[in-house]
Amino acid sequence: MTTEHSGGGDLSRSLELLWGTGERPSRGPKPGLTLDRIVTAAVAVADAEGLGALSMRRVAAELGGGTMSLYRYVPGKAELLDLMLDKVVEFDAEAHPDPAAGWRPVLDAVARTNWRLHHRHPWLLQVDQSHPLLGPNALDVFEYALRALAGTGLADREKVHVMVALDGFVGGTARTQLNSAHAEQRTGISAEEFWRVQEPILSQAMRSGRYPTLAGLDEDAFSGGDNPVFELGLSALLDGFAAVIAARSRPNGPAKGHPNGRITADEGITE
The missing domain is CATH 1.10.357.10 (Tetracycline Repressor, domain 2)
Known part of the structure; x- marks a missing residue:
């Protein structure tokens, strides 16, 4: 059963993240994460536990950090899913x-x-x-x-x-x-x-x-x-x-x- 939709969040922000045209996190201490690490962790969660288990909190736990740290890189779950969909089709x-x-x-x-x-x-x-x-x-x-x-x-x-x-x-x-x-x-x-x-x-x-x-x-x-x-x-x-x-x-x-x-x-x- 379909539970999610691509492009279900802020389309402009998803596109910025996909194509690297947006501003990188600059506030606060030196970032300990990267967008790629976050997306890779999200894919791992979905692979192991299913899409229903995917949440910003769950991905943060996978990375050993707090949920708020993820929001410096990606607005929310919908935009994260857009990045995951492109990540898994990486072409060799x-x-x-x-x-x-x-x-x-x-x-x-x-x-x-x-x-x-x-x-x-x-x-x-x-x-x-x-x-x-x-x-x-x-x-x-x-x-x-x-x-x-x-x-x-x-x-x-x-x-x-x-x-x-x-x-x-x-x-x-x-x-x-x-x-x-x-x-x-x-x-x-x-x-x-x-x-x-x-x-x-x-x-x-x-x-x-x-x-x-x-x-x-x-x-x-x-x-x-x-x-x-x-x-x-x-x-x-x-x-x-x-x-x-x-x-x-x-x-x-x-x-x-x-x-x-x-x-x-x-x-x-x-x-």
Whole structure:
């Protein structure tokens, strides 16, 4: 369940902190903290105890200081969350393929990095980022992916749509897996026990003849865990992007940015 929102505090102050354009603390004794230490401690609290445990008081305790000392650096929890969201996506270019290697290995690497990110920081799925506050780390990732998509024939708007679709797939798949694990923790009922309780009624339903296709599935149809789902979905999504990009390079292919990526015969070009 979403519990927080990006950009939920003072937007101007969050942006100043993200981009380092604001004034640094100058009052009082020599600062014993840094903004990066505070944000790193906040991420550690959220990773270990969940987003619900995050507070200025809790972060101060993690750092071994008083709550008021944090307010010299960051106005409050909402702005701190904006900094955390950018902190965790810090980009390591050396760990990713060079954009010159082509768009597919780059997008594959971006997707896998994002997949691992959600599992390392499950609290990310509790934050509504429909209005994202873009910091330098987030833009580094975006710039990297867009460089790889240069020369594909995609319109600029389509390149952005590709990134949105990729992010939506990874986030949605991670949410399904992590919510399942959270359900076990929340209820104390394992996945095996959960399905065992349903087995009698489901077996009866399969014998009824109402669901012949379901009844004919192999016994292992629902086994294999979530990683195979991610692998198949990512491969299919990248194959789909490849088909669109290939269509752009064909003579009389779909025009850039055309709705649904298609040109109709009525417009003078045959599909």
